[in-house]
Amino acid sequence: METTVTTGTEDSVWGGGNKPLGASYGKMMMWFFIVSDALTFSGFLAAYGFSRFKFIETWPIADEVFTHVPFFHGNYPMIYVAFMTFILIMSSVTMVLAVDAGHKMKQNKVIIYMFLTIIGGAIFVGSQAWEWATFIRGDYGALETKGGRILQFVDAANDNKRIAIGDFAKSMPETREQHTKDAGIWYMGESSLPSYSLNEVLAGLKDNPNILVRTEQINEEGHKTILNRSETLAKVNQAVRVVEGANLVRNEYGSRLFADFFFFITGFHGFHVFSGVVINVIIFLNVVLGTYERRGHYEMVEKVGLYWHFVDLVWVFVFTFFYLV
Amino acid sequence: MAHEHKLEIFRGLVKFKSNIQKIWGVLIFLSIITAVEVILGIYKPDFFMKTYILDMKLLNWVFIILTLVKAYYIAWDFMHLRDEKSSLRRAIVWTPIYLIIYLVFILLFEATYIYDVFKNGYLSWNF
Incomplete structure (x- = not known):
């Protein structure tokens, strides 16, 4: 255990506290986590590519599936997903601005930008929930x-x-009539x-x-x-x-795997966004309480910032491979 | 934690005065790329749909390349990889790239084979 505790008091090469990569322990571990998480997402997307190439002549066409925009009737392929992409990139920008303000030790600016980042994340998660609901309900049958x-x-x-x-x-x-569990002799519905x-x-x-x-x-x-x-x-x-509509067994859009991958990939990403929002809220509260002001640096903001940008980065790929290609 | 920021993008073609300016500049660039992707995705110009490179539509290649460009600027400017030591950068970037290229190559090659089996083999599935 003692090897993981860096006190920063010893500056000799083998005495700990030495940073050959110029990044602190916490920041480096965040990077390593991001690398492993990136490989998980790549596994999902590569599996999607596998199934798609396997059924290349019968795969559903994405812009015929995702054509809805909330509060508007009609056929608007891509528009809403593009909006979601923009929201996420925008919240990434406010996050960088928060990190930048943190470097300059401006507590109030960090508070404002972190708050905007959280709002952006919440809008994105809400949009994704709506997207799921629309997908599950279906439209033509x-x-x-x-x-x-x-x-x-x-x-x-x-x-x-x-x-x-x-x-x-x-x-x-x-x-x-729908067969329910309480109606038959055996517990089947x-x-x-x-x-x-x-x-x-x-x-x-x-x-x-x-x-x-x-x-x-x-x-x-x-x-x-x-x-x-x-x-x-x-x-x-x-x-x-x-x-x-759609569930994990069958869907009205075409290949069964299409809905499965939709649920798993966007669901896994949505879960990341959700946990990112939760972590952002925790750090936001710490900023408001002045924890990092007392600590003397805002590196925690930078670390959650890395995670938040990573979520954005993954969405860029999901957007391309699920909605565009 | 006063970091030094490198304020040039496009290999020094555009140089910003401050880090905040650079952030907005990168945002504008990313938005333009996204807009181009969406417009191409909606209108699907014939030229991009009919030209095939390595068995894939030119349009899809354009999408993938634009995505990688976006990913580069998110990682380099938003995640500050541009300001990190090159050793850290290489460890983080090249490891997944090698693994992903390997995995994607294997899976897509195998999938094409299964596609051929489904199409030409004695297996009936599309009925």
Whole structure:
């Protein structure tokens, strides 16, 4: 243990207190932690790349999935994620300004900039929660085939734009109640039922000649393949269930792995942002109490700053590989 | 803890008067890059979509390169790597880069092989 305690009183080369890399013990350990954490995230993103290259012709197209902006209706691909990126970079900037003010021992400025950083982090975590909620709820709904493939629908009368299953499904007098744990003889339940049954969607499809199936297959122009009417009617015979929104098992956007990676990668990153906000709050309180003023330096602000920038750095990569590429 | 800051970016092309000015300068640069990425992502110009380099769309290469540029400026200026000793910098930067390149190369190569098996092998999965 005594080797880890640096008192700074002994200046001889082997006596401790020697800093060959010009960084204090705490700062260096923060860097080493960041390196190992970076490798964890790289593992996630590389695994994402693996699955994507494996299913390169059927992978969902991200800017058709993430098209929502809170309080606005319509189709705005990327805009909201770009906003989130900007918020995070902005909070990174206020963090650097806090570190800079710390070097100059200006307590009040550190307080202001740390506060702004925390606000930025909170906005980001909130945006991500909203993004998750939208993703889980889904918007158009789809059918799943026996082979686990997703069939989405377009309206040929409306320029082959996507159409929600609720817009053409026929309402039929059939009831199917959700099976809950307390109802059966064995303790088995099921997750909530989709708003339309398979039969209702199929009946609606037969009545509307304009509805066509859009498969997962990506064609040469980089768009999803749209089947013609006779292929559509043949294809939907293979459908076994209605899928609305996303969970860890299946999702209406396409490949099952897509939603899994979305939840794991953005979730792991969101957890980092959340813990970053918590650590920032702790350091913020210490700054307010004047702990670092008494200590004589603001190195703790610099260390949490490193972690905070790292979170930003990871988001830059998640943004590229999940939303852009 | 009065650190000395190196105030030049772009290899000395732009020199700032103070550290705070440099921070805002880097922010503007990062914002411009993000804006370019988003605009390219929304409009997807044909030229970038149709040109392939090493089996990947030119657009994706542009995105990856711009991301690395952003990562460089975040690490160098926001995380103060520019002001650290080069030994610390190399230990932190090159270790993950080697490992990541190795992992990505192996995984993507393997994934391409599995893609071929799925496409040409006697395995039916897309039904």
